[in-house]
Amino acid sequence: MRRPGSPPAAWSGIEQRLRDRGLRWTAQRRNVIEVLADLDGHVTGAELVERCRALDPATIPSTVYRTLDVLEDLGLVRHGHGADGREEYHVLPAPDHGHLHCTECGATWEIDAARADTVRDALRAGEGFEIDIGHVTLVGRCRGCATR
Amino acid sequence: MRRPGSPPAAWSGIEQRLRDRGLRWTAQRRNVIEVLADLDGHVTGAELVERCRALDPATIPSTVYRTLDVLEDLGLVRHGHGADGREEYHVLPAPDHGHLHCTECGATWEIDAARADTVRDALRAGEGFEIDIGHVTLVGRCRGCATR
DNA sequence: CGGTCTAATGCAACGCGTTGCAATAAGGAG
DNA sequence: CTCCTTATTGCAACGCGTTGCATTAGACCG
Numbered sequence: 001m002r003r004p005g006s007p008p009a010a011w012s013g014i015e016q017r018l019r020d021r022g023l024r025w026t027a028q029r030r031n032v033i034e035v036l037a038d039l040d041g042h043v044t045g046a047e048l049v050e051r052c053r054a055l056d057p058a059t060i061p062s063t064v065y066r067t068l069d070v071l072e073d074l075g076l077v078r079h080g081h082g083a084d085g086r087e088e089y090h091v092l093p094a095p096d097h098g099h100l101h102c103t104e105c106g107a108t109w110e111i112d113a114a115r116a117d118t119v120r121d122a123l124r125a126g127e128g129f130e131i132d133i134g135h136v137t138l139v140g141r142c143r144g145c146a147t148r
Numbered sequence: 149m150r151r152p153g154s155p156p157a158a159w160s161g162i163e164q165r166l167r168d169r170g171l172r173w174t175a176q177r178r179n180v181i182e183v184l185a186d187l188d189g190h191v192t193g194a195e196l197v198e199r200c201r202a203l204d205p206a207t208i209p210s211t212v213y214r215t216l217d218v219l220e221d222l223g224l225v226r227h228g229h230g231a232d233g234r235e236e237y238h239v240l241p242a243p244d245h246g247h248l249h250c251t252e253c254g255a256t257w258e259i260d261a262a263r264a265d266t267v268r269d270a271l272r273a274g275e276g277f278e279i280d281i282g283h284v285t286l287v288g289r290c291r292g293c294a295t296r
Numbered sequence: 297c298g299g300t301c302t303a304a305t306g307c308a309a310c311g312c313g314t315t316g317c318a319a320t321a322a323g324g325a326g
Numbered sequence: 327c328t329c330c331t332t333a334t335t336g337c338a339a340c341g342c343g344t345t346g347c348a349t350t351a352g353a354c355c356g
Contacts (some may be wrong), residue, residue, distance in 0.1 A: 024322050024333055046312060060336055065313065067334095081284075085233035085343095087313070100277055111275060118270040126263050128291030129248055136229075139283040143276030172303055172352050194342060208306055213343065215304095233313095235343070 010076065010093060011037045017074060031055050032067040036077065036091050045087035080135045083108060090134060099137040104145035108137065158224065158241055159185045165222060179203050180215045184225065184239050193235035228283045231256060238282060247285040252293035256285065 011033060015025045035051045036043075043051075045065060052059040068089060071077045075092065082088045083101035098116040101108045116133045123129040140146075159181060163173045183199045184191075191199075193213060200207040216237060219225045223240065230236045231249035246264040249256040264281045271277040288294075 019323085022333080026322070026334065028335070044312090049312090058336095061312080062314075062337085063335060081229060081233040085229040085235070087233070100271075100275065103280065115274045118274050119267055122266040122270045123248075123286070123288070126266050127248065127259060128294065129250075129286075129288055130294040131286055131288035132251065133288075135287040136284045138271070138277075138279055140271070140277055140279035140281075146276065146278040167353085170303080174304065174352070176305070192342090197342090206306095209342085210307085210344075211305060 014074070014076065018070075021074075023070065028056075028059070028063050029067050029070075031059065032064055033071075036071070036089075039091050041091065041094070043089050043091075044082065045089065048089060078134060081137065083137045083139055088137075094134075096134060098133040100142070101137045101139050102142040102145055103139055104141050107142060162222070162224070166218075169222075171218065175204075176207070176211050177215050177218075179207065180212055181219075184219070184237075187239050189239065189242070191237050191239075192230065193237065196237060226282060229285065231285045231287055236285075242282075244282060246281040248290070249285045249287050250290035250293055251287055252289050255290060 014033060018025055018029070031052050032048070035048060035055060045068070048068070049059065049061050049064050052064055068077060068079065072079060077092060078090045078094075080088045080090060080099070082099075083103075096113045096116060098111045098119065099108060100111060120131050120133055123131050162181060166173055166177070179200050180196070183196060183203060193216070196216070197207065197209050197212050200212055216225060216227065220227060225240060226238045226242075228236045228238060228247070230247075231251075244261045244264065246259045246267065247256060248259060268279050268281060271279050
């Protein structure tokens with residue numbers, strides 16, 4: 001968690017980056033970004049909307065989602081799908097990790113880039129497929145539940 | 149595609165299997181099953197509802213989804229999430245295959261069990277994780293789009 | 297053939313996210 | 327500072343799926 005008032009470098013140039021693309025710097029976008037900058041890791045769409053509403057009760061969901069689309073274009077966030085298919089946003093810069101979910105015990109956790117690479121390599125070798133490992137949560141059973 | 153009137157073996161005992169569990173054999177369930185039996189492979193939830201409505205215009209979505217839950221308990225279908233997070237149902241018996249989706253060209257295709265096993269093995273070895281490969285659609289870039 | 301128990305249905309409301317469209321407001325030009 | 331262009335917003339409606347609850351109707355029993 002970040003101290004308010006010390007925006008990470010990733011967010012600092014954003015106002016200019018938007019303008020350079022002919023996009024606009026609005027109060028609503030400022031809010032979304034303020035919330036995102038205060039986050040580390042993941043948020044679901046609904047959670048993000050909630051947090052924006054805390055900052056500005058007049059927040060409209062569709063505006064938040066559209067802002068996220070723009071930020072994704074800029075490479076500042078990436079969306080994925082959780083175990084239940086819900087939207088999940090990763091704030092960048094983030095290591096290229098993966099997510100696993102155990103259907104038996106309900107746990108969800110991350111695997112680091114090195115582990116994720118073994119999966120990536122498997123698909124690259126056989127299928128020539130370059131997986132976006134962070135995009136979906138892989139579902140199955142964890143070591144504990146599988147052996148039990 | 150199946151010829152009407154020749155239900156596959158998998159569905160034949162279902163009426164009894166339901167009753168054995170204290171569940172009931174209803175007209176609505178019959179409809180869902182009739183639609184499923186006429187299918188090979190996948191359907192999205194919405195598509196299935198649509199097809200049921202063709203059979204009985206009075207079909208209610210929530211009933212269809214609840215029936216699918218029951219059938220999943222019985223092991224006759226399994227649900228997964230498509231590239232966009234939508235529900236997708238696999239009719240059994242189905243080989244334990246995987247699904248890939250290319251974000252660049254939009255294609256979605258299957259990989260057979262053997263290929264899927266390389267992914268499974270990668271996760272089993274490192275993480276002790278038993279992936280349910282059919283549950284989610286893996287997203288990334290296909291060979292063509294990746295090299296281009 | 298009723299009577300009884302309770303699984304299943306229909307319905308209405310909700311949750312998350314997306315989309316179309318008219319109204320608003322950035323932000324560059326004069 | 328005012329005007330103009332058009333990106334963005336707010337809003338309302340939609341799509342897919344889920345949930346709670348009162349009502350209906352399977353299916354077993356005597």
